[in-house]
């Protein structure tokens with residue numbers, strides 16, 4: 001288990017709006033190093049697997065339908081204390097409540113379409129990194 005990584009996804013609406021470049025620039029500005037990255041699309045089954053922890057939540061169906069609706073960018077980011085540092089950098093789950101200048105405040109639309117995912121614990125960061133990337137795809 002690595003305690004200095006986090007997993008991010010640039011969500012479908014942010015990709016559709018052309019925000020991949022600006023979001024990657026903000027990630028670099030925050031001092032995060034890209035360890036692995038891919039442009040891909042989740043099937044509904046893959047989205048359900050990724051968000052398994054939320055399967056009892058009322059928004060699970062909307063969330064997984066949205067996350068499998070178009071291409072995403074997935075990346076492993078490295079920085080000291082990466083999970084918390086990245087959550088601070090992206091802002092609150094609801095873009096309307098995210099601090100000005102954070103990625104979700106700048107590029108999010110609403111609670112569902114909040115521009116990016118960021119792991120919520122070191123354990124989940126490692127599980128989510130393994131979901132997308134083989135060890136041989138990390139540099």
Ligand code: GDP
Pocket residue numbers: 059062063092093111112113114116117118119120
């Ligand atoms: P996060 O860790 O900040 O991403 O937030 P959560 O783990 O609580 O929720 C996971 C994702 O589910 C969030 O990033 C939102 O995109 C989505 N989500 C959370 N609450 C709601 C909601 O009430 N409605 C919808 N449609 N999506 C939600």
